Amino acid sequence: xxxxxxxxxxxxxxxxxxxxxxxxxxxxxxxxxxxxxxxxxxxxxxxxxxxxxxxxxxxxxxxxxxxxxxxxxxxxxxxxxxxxxxxxxxxxxxxxxxxxxxxxxxxxxxxxxxxxxxxxxxxxxxxxxxxxxxxxxxxxxxxxxxxxxxxxxxxxxxxxxxxxxxxxxxxxxxxxxxxxxxxxxxxxxxxxxxxxxxxxxxxxxxxxxxxxxxxxxxxxxxxxxxxxxxxxxxxxxxxxxxxxxxxxxxxxxxxx
Amino acid sequence: xxxxxxxxxxxxxxxxxxxxxxxxxxxxxxxxxxxxxxxxxxxxxxxxxxxxxxxxxxxxxxxxxxxxxxxxxxxxxxxxxxxxxxxxxxxxxxxxxxxxxxxxxxxxxxxxxxxxxxxxxxxxxxxxxxxxxxxxxxxxxxxxxxxxxxxxxxxxxxxxxxxxxxxxxxxxxxxxxxxxxxxxxxxxxxxxxxxxxxxxxxxxxxxxxxxxxxxxxxxxxxxxxxxxxxxxxxxxxxxxxxxxxxxxxxxxxxxxxxxxxxxxxxxxxxxxxxxxxxxxxxxxxxxxxxxxxxxxxxxxxxxxxxxxxxxxxxxxxxxxxxxxxxxxxxxxxxxxxxxxxxxxxxxxxxxxxxxxxxxxxxxxxxxxxxxxxxxxxxxxxxxxxxxxxxxxxxxxxxxxxxxxxxxxxxxxxxxxxxxxxxxxxxxxxxxxxxxxxxxxxxxxxxxxxxxxxxxxxxxxxxxxxxxxxxxxxxxxxxxxxx
Numbered sequence: 001x002x003x004x005x006x007x008x009x010x011x012x013x014x015x016x017x018x019x020x021x022x023x024x025x026x027x028x029x030x031x032x033x034x035x036x037x038x039x040x041x042x043x044x045x046x047x048x049x050x051x052x053x054x055x056x057x058x059x060x061x062x063x064x065x066x067x068x069x070x071x072x073x074x075x076x077x078x079x080x081x082x083x084x085x086x087x088x089x090x091x092x093x094x095x096x097x098x099x100x101x102x103x104x105x106x107x108x109x110x111x112x113x114x115x116x117x118x119x120x121x122x123x124x125x126x127x128x129x130x131x132x133x134x135x136x137x138x139x140x141x142x143x144x145x146x147x148x149x150x151x152x153x154x155x156x157x158x159x160x161x162x163x164x165x166x167x168x169x170x171x172x173x174x175x176x177x178x179x180x181x182x183x184x185x186x187x188x189x190x191x192x193x194x195x196x197x198x199x200x201x202x203x204x205x206x207x208x209x210x211x212x213x214x215x216x217x218x219x220x221x222x223x224x225x226x227x228x229x230x231x232x233x234x235x236x237x238x239x240x241x242x243x244x245x246x247x248x249x250x251x252x253x254x255x256x
Numbered sequence: 257x258x259x260x261x262x263x264x265x266x267x268x269x270x271x272x273x274x275x276x277x278x279x280x281x282x283x284x285x286x287x288x289x290x291x292x293x294x295x296x297x298x299x300x301x302x303x304x305x306x307x308x309x310x311x312x313x314x315x316x317x318x319x320x321x322x323x324x325x326x327x328x329x330x331x332x333x334x335x336x337x338x339x340x341x342x343x344x345x346x347x348x349x350x351x352x353x354x355x356x357x358x359x360x361x362x363x364x365x366x367x368x369x370x371x372x373x374x375x376x377x378x379x380x381x382x383x384x385x386x387x388x389x390x391x392x393x394x395x396x397x398x399x400x401x402x403x404x405x406x407x408x409x410x411x412x413x414x415x416x417x418x419x420x421x422x423x424x425x426x427x428x429x430x431x432x433x434x435x436x437x438x439x440x441x442x443x444x445x446x447x448x449x450x451x452x453x454x455x456x457x458x459x460x461x462x463x464x465x466x467x468x469x470x471x472x473x474x475x476x477x478x479x480x481x482x483x484x485x486x487x488x489x490x491x492x493x494x495x496x497x498x499x500x501x502x503x504x505x506x507x508x509x510x511x512x513x514x515x516x517x518x519x520x521x522x523x524x525x526x527x528x529x530x531x532x533x534x535x536x537x538x539x540x541x542x543x544x545x546x547x548x549x550x551x552x553x554x555x556x557x558x559x560x561x562x563x564x565x566x567x568x569x570x571x572x573x574x575x576x577x578x579x580x581x582x583x584x585x586x587x588x589x590x591x592x593x594x595x596x597x598x599x600x601x602x603x604x605x606x607x608x609x610x611x612x613x614x615x616x617x618x619x620x621x622x623x624x625x626x627x628x629x630x631x632x633x634x635x636x637x638x639x640x641x642x643x644x645x646x647x648x649x650x651x652x653x654x655x656x657x658x659x660x661x662x663x664x665x666x667x668x669x670x671x672x673x674x675x676x677x678x679x680x681x682x683x684x685x686x687x688x689x690x691x692x693x694x695x696x697x698x699x700x701x702x703x704x705x706x707x708x709x710x711x712x713x714x715x716x717x718x719x720x721x722x723x724x725x726x727x728x729x730x731x732x733x734x735x736x737x738x
Contacts, residue, residue: 030616030617041609041610042633043612064622234438
């Protein structure tokens with residue numbers, strides 16, 4: 001028994017080691033060429049106090065090289081596919097319908113908020129979310145109308161639930177299309193996604209093309225409600241800025 | 257009430273007096289770094305915190321009414337912009353209720369290759385082309401160019417507001433980023449080192465001509481106008497001066513909104529504002545971390561899912577931060593722009609300012625400590641240790657620092673500004689970025705073409721209904737302030 005148990009574990013560790021070596025190797029440090037490096041006017045060792053630990057340096061980013069590459073991929077994906085899609089959607093869809101579609105998907109994500117509120121043993125969030133779900137799914141025509149807008153809407157996901165029970169974020173990750181995340185949050189996302197998918201299976205039977213349409217529409221609706229644009233903050237240090245903001249925001253989301 | 261460590265806004269778990277610091281800090285950071293998209297605005301409004309907003313609005317409208325009724329009755333109605341304090345006006349801006357509203361406008365964005373064959377530094381691969389915004393009428397109309405302020409982008413909030421206003425007044429509008437924005441430095445600056453008044457004007461002029469070439473056959477253009485705010489106003493003055501010689505546009509009217517007079521002086525004022533941070537500049541990192549953390553405290557104590565400027569504003573109205581805290585925040589927001597522009601200029605020229613020369617940062621490299629160093633340096637460091645030696649080496653006959661500082665001033669083109677009848681200015685008597693004698697210089701040089709408001713701080717009243725009506729009346733038809 002011990003043997004059969006140890007074997008996959010070792011393999012798992014080995015795989016993780018290989019993965020991190022491969023990903024870490026992607027990280028490129030600045031190179032010197034066209035002559036010797038000259039000491040700059042304001043060298044870091046003179047300007048900065050070495051004893052100071054910066055909050056932003058505490059974020060663990062072992063796959064930085066990989067992450068920066070995905071960040072660039074996301075920029076191109078946004079520019080050539082995602083945002084043109086969003087713009088087209090905005091142009092051809094009447095505003096009230098957009099609003100309805102948005103409400104519909106919010107209602108859908110209330111499902112995951114509900115099960116995560118339960119897992120976090122949070123009575124108030126569970127009650128609020130149940131009320132919203134019940135009212136909006138029935139009288140609100142499957143969520144198209146947010147009739148329960150007076151009930152505060154919470155957003156809970158499985159990453160937050162894991163965080164609530166004390167699991168740290170793990171390494172920072174930039175996911176393709178989805179953007180900034182962490183190992184914990186990425187895992188949590190897949191759990192939420194499966195839960196939503198299961199809930200859907202229980203209620204409606206969809207043809208393959210129908211579920212593809214739904215998922216595309218869902219992605220477009222999500223993107224349409226995020227103002228962030230890759231590489232447009234005007235800061236040459238945008239990657240670090242986003243990493244810090246994401247990590248602190250998640251910490252707070254968990255505390256809420 | 258506390259549920260699971262969740263404290264509501266009436267709870268006392270956090271030091272309430274520290275809140276506004278965080279709120280304004282994030283507002284400034286958000287305004288600088290995360291630009292709202294025009295069509296998102298209407299939807300975000302649905303997520304406001306209704307009660308707090310209502311309170312804030314009531315408070316402000318009340319204040320406005322009070323001020324309006326205590327008018328001095330000197331023929332002209334008293335100026336009723338409600339925020340009297342220059343620091344608060346600068347940070348808060350114009351409350352939404354007091355802004356001039358316009359129907360939504362579909363603004364487009366595009367890119368332009370300014371220098372064919374130029375290669376962007378690997379690390380700034382995404383800045384190779386200049387980005388700009390535009391919106392055109394469907395019939396022949398005059399075209400106005402809008403130039404952003406320090407570190408501002410073509411699609412920043414203030415640019416969008418000006419675009420909406422001028423479009424609704426019947427203009428074609430093209431919105432340009434500041435020559436100090438990294439995207440402009442990389443794609444459109446001929447030297448890669450921004451801040452030289454005439455050089456920046458030439459770069460802007462080149463861009464404006466290229467953009468006009470793109471569209472002039474498609475849209476009818478009946479005349480040219482120009483405006484800009486803050487540093488963009490300063491740029492606009494030099495572009496007008498340049499156009500007076502080259503006549504490519506022959507601008508009918510140029511409006512400078514809250515421009516600096518002596519750039520070096522304004523930059524020193526902004527640098528000094530960061531000295532108000534608790535414990536001085538050596539504590540900068542703790543201060544910065546504090547702002548992020550305190551914002552977080554605020555964020556974790558609300559019921560809201562997302563923060564918006566209106567929400568932060570309403571929190572701000574309830575709790576009054578001190579002047580030195582506000583000054584530090586204004587300084588911080590400009591520090592971001594300074595850090596961005598310095599590092600970009602360093603990459604463009606391989607000067608060896610922050611990054612050792614000959615060290616090349618790749619597309620996916622970690623810039624490491626350079627960000628921290630850049631945040632520690634001010635505009636004046638940039639001027640003395642980079643800008644001055646850089647431009648001096650390009651001159652036939654080297655000049656003194658004082659002479660170089662003198663060239664970065666509206667005084668350099670005072671003769672033109674005095675004699676032209678096309679260049680107008682609107683400014684505030686209490687604008688933070690003006691040094692001694694700044695307002696006097698403006699009233700003396702521009703005479704009847706200057707409109708000075710009694711208060712509003714730096715750009716705080718730019719979207720105020722009275723100011724916007726004034727600027728539209730001037731540019732749209734009247735051709736004088738009253």
